[in-house]
Amino acid sequence: MxxxxxxxxxxxxxxxxxSASFLxxxxxxxxxxxxxxxxxxxxxxxxxxxxxFLVIVGGAAAxxxxxxxxxxxxxxxxxxxxxxxxxxxxxxxxRTATELEATRGSERADIExxxxxxxxxxxxxxxxxxxxxxxxxxxxxxxxxSPPGAASEAAPPAPRTxxxxxASPVTLCxxxxxQASITExxxxxxxxxxxxxxxxxxxxxxxxxxxxxxxxxxTESTPxxxxxxxxxxxxxxxxxxxxxxxxxxRYSLPS
Numbered sequence: 001m002x003x004x005x006x007x008x009x010x011x012x013x014x015x016x017x018x019s020a021s022f023l024x025x026x027x028x029x030x031x032x033x034x035x036x037x038x039x040x041x042x043x044x045x046x047x048x049x050x051x052x053f054l055v056i057v058g059g060a061a062a063x064x065x066x067x068x069x070x071x072x073x074x075x076x077x078x079x080x081x082x083x084x085x086x087x088x089x090x091x092x093x094x095r096t097a098t099e100l101e102a103t104r105g106s107e108r109a110d111i112e113x114x115x116x117x118x119x120x121x122x123x124x125x126x127x128x129x130x131x132x133x134x135x136x137x138x139x140x141x142x143x144x145x146s147p148p149g150a151a152s153e154a155a156p157p158a159p160r161t162x163x164x165x166x167a168s169p170v171t172l173c174x175x176x177x178x179q180a181s182i183t184e185x186x187x188x189x190x191x192x193x194x195x196x197x198x199x200x201x202x203x204x205x206x207x208x209x210x211x212x213x214x215x216x217x218x219t220e221s222t223p224x225x226x227x228x229x230x231x232x233x234x235x236x237x238x239x240x241x242x243x244x245x246x247x248x249x250r251y252s253l254p255s
């Protein structure tokens with residue numbers, strides 16, 4: 001443990017005073033011993049000097065102790081003041097950090113809400129490519145043969161096409177906030193090789209175009225807490241080309 005400079009100075013001063021007093025006491029004792037054979041007046045003066053020296057030693061010891069206690073009390077008071085100030089600063093910093101964290105949380109929530117509102121106004125787009133339908137092959141029953149000469153006279157068979165019942169459905173899904181209100185679900189479809197703008201390729205729910213059709217209605221589900229999924233089915237049964245389909249979901253958030 002480190003000793004304060006003020007206490008160390010008091011100790012040094014008290015030690016010096018006591019050392020000087022003890023030296024003077026020793027000298028007085030020696031003179032007292034030497035003067036025992038002298039006159040009565042001389043012995044009385046030596047005793048008075050001895051008493052004075054004892055008083056000085058006692059006073060020096062008491063003064064040194066009192067001074068050290070006073071300095072120590074001052075140090076304790078100053079340390080207590082510093083501790084209170086430090087605790088006040090720590091409490092202030094903790095309060096400031098809490099307020100700053102709350103402010104950041106509020107600003108983050110406002111930013112996220114603003115981003116979600118903009119996404120809802122612009123619309124969430126989901127796009128997929130649907131391959132051409134592959135019709136099932138027609139296999140002739142075993143033992144069936146063509147009449148002689150019929151192979152050269154018969155016309156080539158017409159290419160097999162798919163029906164809507166054979167189409168493989170595709171589902172487009174967009175995730176929106178749970179508290180959002182859907183304002184529009186826009187549907188688009190075009191041939192994969194086409195460069196036509198999406199605005200010219202918009203379809204209505206249930207409308208058939210190019211051997212393709214969207215479902216009559218979209219569906220909703222809640223896969224996770226805080227979000228909803230908006231899904232739209234699509235069927236494509238053309239065996240000639242693939243199609244690109246697109247769904248745009250627009251929504252609004254409560255104020």
